[in-house]
Amino acid sequence: MTALGFLYPGHSAEDDYPRIEQLLGSDIRLQVVHTDIGEDAHRVDALLEMGSAARLASGVEELRLSGAEAVVWACTSGSFVYGWEGAHDQVRALALAAGLPASSTSFAFAHAAHELGAKRVAIAATYPDDVAALFASFLTEAGLEVVSVRGSGIITAAEVGTWGEAEVLALARGADHPEAQALLLPDTALHTASCIPALEKELGKPVLTANQVTVREALRLADRRVNAPELGALFTREPIVQA
Template identity: 35%
Template sequence: MDVSFVGGPTPQRGVGIVAPFDFALDRELWRWVPDDVSLHVTRTPFVPVEVSLDLARLVSEHETLTEAVRALSAVSPEVVAYACTSGSFVGGGVGERAMAAAMSRAGEMPALTTSGALLHALHELGVRRIAVVTPYTKSVTDSLEEYLAEGGMEVCGRSYLGLTREIWRVSYREVVRMAHEATEGSPDALFISCTNLPTFDMIPQLEAELRMPVLSANQVTIWDALRRIGKEAVGPYQALLDPAARRGPAAMGGVPDPAQPPAPPAFAGSAFAADPDTAVSEAGETPFPDEPLGPA
């Protein structure tokens, strides 16, 4: 078929992504991206250190980030994001802002980090009390809590796995279990930390079950990067992305969209209609696969 008359491929907007060397979820990032945007992904150099505060500091050194951004500059992205939660909160709020500034100078473009994007998302939703789920050790999870507290957030529940490697192998079922454990204190929202933890498919279901917004590291990173260039992230019925979702199950936990009038409970007549405790499948299990996303 002769396609020469078309004049070339559709013009693309570019988003640069700097990821840690062990990042395994490139395809998950793409699922939030509209068709006219391309992600340009590069990785930090390998270091033989397990997931820890030490690793978070190593992969977020300014020299490492600026070299990665300069490499991305060759394809002229409009914005660049550092897609690493622990690497961007390990230095606290001052450290996070310094990383973003260093990246912006290196590429002469807007820059952001996952942890900075998280605070922007929480403010967007009007959240003050948050529960966190992490795959990290206690020390790394404590550092996340400190960062959130510095940003004006109260952490009122948490659950963590204590992993130091191969986080991308964690199953949806395990994350769902931790989500329910962490939110027993009725927070305003839940944050699932780590860009190497698969979350895309579980967010709508968890929002329906927990009756609150559910944010994840990859979700907030792409959401913030796209809005910097006037684009919107795509995804099925997620409170951060869809105002209608804020008036549905996610609003029932006390964080409705202030610009909209109250709405009746969503999913009337369904398994989620009246009782949050019924928000499971008829078989009594959360309908997520046992196997994780990402490479084997």
């Protein structure tokens, strides 16, 4: 049994995790611990507070007791908002507090895109434009070319969590770009676990979603690979070996 830990802010789309656990179909357990979201706002000051070391550390003991082998901060905006170096500092502090290998959803997106060999990406964000632009900057620091960015102007994770498959598909269609080798949907508050195959069929390319890549990142930290076609190209393709 491989136990993987996730610190998830508040309550929006955490039910993606038991769904993904089922789709993995193996001896893998996904343990979700909720952190205090503070002010629910896709606004820089609120996001910085949401991802603060104190808020993340408060959930660490529960994860340790669960037997988790690795921990991922399951929040994209609450990690990339710190910038490339700041996000590294955040993860280092989390690893030290937990005594476990650690990462965040922002790094999960970068690793997933590189694993698929996708050098050019498009972003379909629920966030306001200024926050979406910060994610684009983070990915550029990670060595990716962002060919387009679309924000949706949604302020709260609570509202994002009400979106269904129709809204997710519409966002993806509207944000895709012909030069993009993958489309990224960066919000762990967005329910996507049940519609990744439909998204990839619609767009004809890999689609990376926040909760999907977060789980893949935890598996990477635990040195596990799982073939799970219902979770899209990321869980079916062999990783690209970089020259």
